[in-house]
Amino acid sequence: MIRQDQATAEPFFARARELAATAGDQLTLSYVLRHLCFGGRAAGRVDAARELLTESTRLRRDLDFTPGVAANLIGMAALSTDDGDRETARALLDEAAGLAAESGARGVGTWIEEARDGLGLT
Helix, strand or coil, X not given: CCCCCHHHHHHHHHHHHXXXXXXXXXXXXXXXXXXXXXXXXXXXCHHHHHHHHHHHHHHHHXXXXXXXXXXXXXXXXXXXXXXXXXXXHHHHHHHHHHHHHHHCCHHHHHHHHHHHHHCCCC
């Protein structure tokens, strides 16, 4: 989405965050926060990234956007492995797998298995 150019993308995501919040568009806001999280993680701001993704996940749960929650839990698992907390990462991926299966989100299910491999949690 950002073509590996976080510096250029970040102000656009910041503006999108403002607009989505002002409009009350919680789903769009959840996507914006998710992408801001990725930028924060890439910049080494793991705590800020976790806060952003936690808020995105809360919004998605409130909206009953189950596939989106499952997708976010993959990111939360990656953040947990950054902290060396492999057990939490496994639990998050297990929860994500259950949500993906329950909601028929086969693509997200594939991402979960790829994450397990990529994070060394198979």
